[in-house]
Amino acid sequence: MTKTKDEAGLLVSLQDAGIRREGRFLVRGVRFDVRRGEIVTLIGPNGAGKSTSAKMAIGVFEPDEGRVWRASRLKIGYVPQKLNIDHSLPLTVRRLMTVTGPLSRAEISEALEAVGLSHMEEANVQTLSGGEFQRALLARAIARTPDLLVLDEPVQGVDYSGEIALYELISKIRDRQGCGVLMISHDLHVVMAQTDTVVCLNGHVCCTGTPEDVSGSEAYQALFGARASGALALYRHHHDHTHMPDGRVRHADGTVTDHCHPHDGHHTHDDGEKSHA
């Protein structure tokens, strides 16, 4: 018996979807699926149609051609690219959490705890660092336990180690809540190691596949030129390390230390297990 889309864990499916404005297509021929537990990243240069495609996926835009299918009663958590906040008005983290809809005290505390911001519930958002602010927005999105978490450039204004921490957090949330994740990124090095599928856009889909497939494809190389060389691979390279049977850690550069470096992310174990402690 064939499984229905819902049974297969499919959350959203774009089939040759396109958006036309003022007589021209902003993007067309967009096709990708997001399933429960899966991380899909849209990459492409500025103006490539990443946000437009994500907006089609979540139903903000109806496609002018092609089709978009969404699971019934799909709950979406959206982390916007930017948020215009009137800094002349005081806004606490707790209030930020509820401006888009009511949440119980328990839901607020749990979400802030998940992103490591429990101690900042009463803080004014103006005082947060870039990384803390992104985590507060993430907390707001996950507090409603979405089926699909959509993040528009989540690491903007976040430094390299903050970026890795944020990616690990997103991956942890995916594991715990079992949601699907659709992520947008205009920069190449930010494609997180846990991404299952990369969709490379430039007004249309240039290529789709695993990060390795995409970084090796001609379409991707042509689109990003010199910047493309090894960029996705580089991300993995930086975070690859191996746990030796005696507990020590061997890094990609061959050095051996007692512990992981704080910036270490994806890694493998010598016993063949692939996971993070």
Ligand SMILES: Nc1ncnc2c1ncn2[C@@H]1O[C@H](COP(=O)(O)OP(=O)(O)OP(=O)(O)O)[C@@H](O)[C@H]1O
């Ligand atoms: N409502 C609209 N009417 C006309 N043009 C639009 C509209 N919305 C977006 N565009 C244009 O469509 C193109 C794709 O925009 P989109 O925001 O999807 O790109 P993006 O890949 O997310 O870019 P960035 O990396 O800069 O955020 C851009 O050239 C943009 O100016």
